Amino acid sequence: MKTIQDIQAMLEVFVNEREWQPYQSPKNLAMALTGEVGELVEHFQWISQSESQALSEEALLEVKDEMADVFIYLIRMADKLGIDLIEAAEVKIEKNAVKYPIEKSKGNQLKYSKLT
Structure with missing residues (x-):
């Protein structure tokens, strides 16, 4: 690979x-x-x-x-x-986990900022 x-x-x-x-x-x-x-x-x-x-x-x-x-x-x-795209993706996923917490985002297609 x-x-x-x-x-x-x-x-x-x-x-x-x-x-x-x-x-x-x-x-x-x-x-x-x-x-x-x-x-x-x-x-x-x-x-x-x-x-x-x-x-x-x-x-x-x-x-x-x-x-x-x-x-x-x-x-x-x-x-x-x-x-480094792999590192950048990992960092971005971590940022998104904070920005879109499960309890506010699960099952909701709207951006977190629109939920608050």
């Missing part, structure tokens, strides 16, 4: 071979990431929740590609900024 560091190394080789380094600033990567998120969202626009959970095999493959694009740009951006 590959790690995020393995993927970062693969992306570094890919970018270097194409001499794309000058274009891979955090700003540009954030903009590219936003575009890819938009392409992912397009697959779910105007369909119901139940339809979104029962995508055709073709649609699921397209969603998979878009999710990979989002993941790739996010990993590349984290690499450029020196951010």
Whole structure:
């Protein structure tokens, strides 16, 4: 199983071979990431929740590609900024546990701030 560091190394080789380094600033990567998120969202626009959970095999493959694009740009951006995504996710989950305590949030889709 590959790690995020393995993927970062693969992306570094890919970018270097194409001499794309000058274009891979955090700003540009954030903009590219936003575009890819938009392409992912397009697959779910105007369909119901139940339809979104029962995508055709073709649609699921397209969603998979878009999710990979989002993941790739996010990993590349984290690499450029020196951010450990695993550590950042762990810290964020801990923050969310405090921000959204079980007794106030369980079974409620509203943000905690709207509950108080």
